[in-house]
Amino acid sequence: MRLGDDIDDHCSSCKRTTDHSVVSMMGDEVLRTRCRTCNSEHKYRHNKSRNKEMTAKEAFDKVLASVTGAQPEESPSTTKKKKK
Numbered sequence: 001m002r003l004g005d006d007i008d009d010h011c012s013s014c015k016r017t018t019d020h021s022v023v024s025m026m027g028d029e030v031l032r033t034r035c036r037t038c039n040s041e042h043k044y045r046h047n048k049s050r051n052k053e054m055t056a057k058e059a060f061d062k063v064l065a066s067v068t069g070a071q072p073e074e075s076p077s078t079t080k081k082k083k084k
């Protein structure tokens with residue numbers, strides 16, 4: 001890792017993990033990064049947030065889980081088509 005390198009980190013302005021550039025380092029430690037989306041510079045957060053954008057499938061599965069988990073079994077027609 002060197003100054004100017006690409007690095008993933010969580011941006012509080014974008015509220016998600018975005019591409020960043022390394023702008024400050026101490027030895028091998030990245031100290032500061034700059035978000036490539038909004039250009040805001042901030043302390044490197046080690047990408048702590050797990051908000052990395054989900055893949056389409058992950059998002060679909062999550063929605064599906066919340067929908068199937070929340071729905072009362074009212075319509076018999078839908079229970080037949082249950083997907084694993």
Ligand SMILES: [Zn+2]
Nearest residue numbers: 011014035038
């Ligand atoms: Zn940003």
